[in-house]
Amino acid sequence: MSAARAAGPSRTPGSISSKHAPALDLPARFMALAMLLLAALALAAPWTMPLLLGSFYDPRLLAFVHLNTLGVIAAVILGASYQLVPVVLQTPLSSVKLGRLSFWAFLGGLIALPIGLLRGWLPALIAGGTLLAIAFLLYIGIVAATLRRAPHRDVVAWHMIVALVGLLGGVTYGVILAINKGTGILGEHTLANLAAHATIMLGGWVAVFLAGVAYRLVGMFTLAEEAFWEPAAWAELVLTAGGAWVLSTNLHLGGPRALSLAGALALLAGLALFAGQLAHLYRRRKRRGLDVHIPFALTAAAAGVLAAALLALGFARQEPLTSPLWIVAGWLAIAGFAETAIQGFFYKIATFLVWLQRYAPLAGRQRVPKLEELYGRRLALAGWALWSLGVALAAIAAGIGALWLSYAAGLLVAAGLVAFLVNVARIANHWRAPGARNAGQRAGIQHKESLA
Amino acid sequence: MTTTAISSERVMEALKGVIDPELGINVVDLGLIYDIVTGEDTVRVVMTLTTPGCPLHESISEAVETAVQLLVPGVSTVEVDLVWDPPWCTDLITEDGLRELGWR
Ligand code: HEM
Numbered sequence: 314m315s316a317a318r319a320a321g322p323s324r325t326p327g328s329i330s331s332k333h334a335p336a337l338d339l340p341a342r343f344m345a346l347a348m349l350l351l352a353a354l355a356l357a358a359p360w361t362m363p364l365l366l367g368s369f370y371d372p373r374l375l376a377f378v379h380l381n382t383l384g385v386i387a388a389v390i391l392g393a394s395y396q397l398v399p400v401v402l403q404t405p406l407s408s409v410k411l412g413r414l415s416f417w418a419f420l421g422g423l424i425a426l427p428i429g430l431l432r433g434w435l436p437a438l439i440a441g442g443t444l445l446a447i448a449f450l451l452y453i454g455i456v457a458a459t460l461r462r463a464p465h466r467d468v469v470a471w472h473m474i475v476a477l478v479g480l481l482g483g484v485t486y487g488v489i490l491a492i493n494k495g496t497g498i499l500g501e502h503t504l505a506n507l508a509a510h511a512t513i514m515l516g517g518w519v520a521v522f523l524a525g526v527a528y529r530l531v532g533m534f535t536l537a538e539e540a541f542w543e544p545a546a547w548a549e550l551v552l553t554a555g556g557a558w559v560l561s562t563n564l565h566l567g568g569p570r571a572l573s574l575a576g577a578l579a580l581l582a583g584l585a586l587f588a589g590q591l592a593h594l595y596r597r598r599k600r601r602g603l604d605v606h607i608p609f610a611l612t613a614a615a616a617g618v619l620a621a622a623l624l625a626l627g628f629a630r631q632e633p634l635t636s637p638l639w640i641v642a643g644w645l646a647i648a649g650f651a652e653t654a655i656q657g658f659f660y661k662i663a664t665f666l667v668w669l670q671r672y673a674p675l676a677g678r679q680r681v682p683k684l685e686e687l688y689g690r691r692l693a694l695a696g697w698a699l700w701s702l703g704v705a706l707a708a709i710a711a712g713i714g715a716l717w718l719s720y721a722a723g724l725l726v727a728a729g730l731v732a733f734l735v736n737v738a739r740i741a742n743h744w745r746a747p748g749a750r751n752a753g754q755r756a757g758i759q760h761k762e763s764l765a
Numbered sequence: 766m767t768t769t770a771i772s773s774e775r776v777m778e779a780l781k782g783v784i785d786p787e788l789g790i791n792v793v794d795l796g797l798i799y800d801i802v803t804g805e806d807t808v809r810v811v812m813t814l815t816t817p818g819c820p821l822h823e824s825i826s827e828a829v830e831t832a833v834q835l836l837v838p839g840v841s842t843v844e845v846d847l848v849w850d851p852p853w854c855t856d857l858i859t860e861d862g863l864r865e866l867g868w869r
Contacts, residue, residue: 678832
């Protein structure tokens with residue numbers, strides 16, 4: 314008998330693994346849908362960027378916003394959480410069947426709502442709103458039931474819980490707004506509801522969810538978990554979600570501007586804490602190399618801080634509704650923060666899922682590639698640079714009203730997305746039908762025979 | 766004293782072929798292997814993961830089992846014991862591992 318090192322008492326929790334993750338098709342279908350939408354948005358980017366120079370009430374901008382927020386951001390968040398929540402919580406997903414149902418409802422709603430918004434057509438608005446509400450309610454129910462069964466709930470789990478509440482609020486406003494769009498029932502309260510909907514969706518759901526996921530993943534990817542500063546993560550949660558709810562509720566009720574300013578400042582403080590935590594983790598990381606997700610995550614955090622700062626500035630300076638500042642803040646939140654973070658984490662999450670499906674059965678039998686060998690690193694960094702520059706220029710163009718600059722920004726955004734999507738195609742190319750598992754096992758058996 | 770047919774060095778060598786695909790470092794240099802207990806034709810690997818929520822749990826422990834079975838002659842049974850105490854920390858990474866992580 315030989316002992317390489319004395320081990321402590323075995324305390325195997327027995328329930329901590331990816332065996333709790335659902336069948337890969339559930340996250341994969343949402344991810345695939347999001348990539349399809351991103352491809353369409355890349356093609357359209359040179360023509361859609363000038364929309365940011367117009368009114369926030371332009372039906373084309375409303376449709377464009379939802380192709381981004383629902384088609385890309387929500388699709389990736391839903392897909393990623395069906396995969397990640399069971400792994401993070403060490404608890405199986407409460408229902409994969411309902412998860413699949415949520416996908417079809419989501420797809421239907423994603424097609425109907427933008428058509429309704431574009432044409433102001435009540436049946437499509439109601440169908441889209443209803444289908445999306447069903448999809449989101451199913452998602453909320455599934456994740457909430459999983460959270461309830463989790464053995465313990467840490468700061469990341471609480472980010473998920475708070476994000477679900479934010480989503481519920483955002484969906485409620487969304488459905489009311491969709492009905493209102495065709496009927497006008499809200500009358501003069503429409504804008505208050507619109508502002509509340511946008512704020513709670515982006516601040517109370519997307520920002521809170523992405524911060525929680527980042528805390529879990531960044532430490533793991535960079536070997537910096539020991540440096541994670543938990544009190545700051547709790548403070549960030551209170552400030553980000555609290556700020557978003559105060560702002561959204563005050564906008565809804567038409568309360569004093571000072572309270573909106575307080576909400577925006579809390580949101581800003583929360584996002585600044587998030588950015589600080591990320592910078593701290595990256596500084597203290599044991600894995601020294603520049604992993605591709607790092608520039609994406611830092612850019613996203615900076616854009617989030619900038620968006621919240623603009624919001625606060627808007628309330629402090631009493632900017633009129635027609636000010637481009639509101640659109641710039643929204644654009645920075647949607648593209649600069651959420652979609653940049655999503656691209657960075659996609660390189661990690663989707664690549665891992667493909668690796669798990671294709672190469673995990675071969676591990677230990679033969680040399681298997683590292684995750685970063687599944688895509689082009691330089692292309693990923695070039696994509697990040699083009700995309701970030703494009704998003705920044707589009708914001709500047711909207712701010713100063715420069716049409717020519719917005720066309721240039723559109724080209725850069727499109728180029729950045731193309732680089733990203735080429736890498737996505739490379740990663741997807743490694744995906745094989747489940748038969749590959751058997752093929753892998755056969756390969757292993759042959760390997761053993763040849764060794765013997 | 767028991768006769769040892771299987772050398773733990775041989776097992777360690779086999780385990781150096783199992784990598785963490787995210788970090789690109791093998792499980793030995795990452796400091797995940799706590800103990801190797803060998804019998805006449807049995808091997809027990811006591812190991813951990815970098816974090817209890819590691820989504821690679823199944824994949825890595827299966828790969829460890831497979832690598833030992835395939836690459837170490839004379840093994841009929843491999844047992845992988847995953848433990849969380851003591852928890853893994855970056856101090857367990859070997860010099861080679863640190864070099865792979867870009868430290869030197
Ligand atoms: C159940 C799903 C949703 C429905 C039914 C919905 C519905 C609507 C409607 C009808 C409007 C326009 C209101 C008006 O012009 O009177 C709107 C605006 C907006 N929504 Fe949504 N929405 C949904 C999901 C989302 C999500 C997930 C986000 C963000 C993550 C989002 C962000 C926005 C933003 C930023 C605006 C303002 C756009 C602008 O003024 O140009 N929505 N939503």
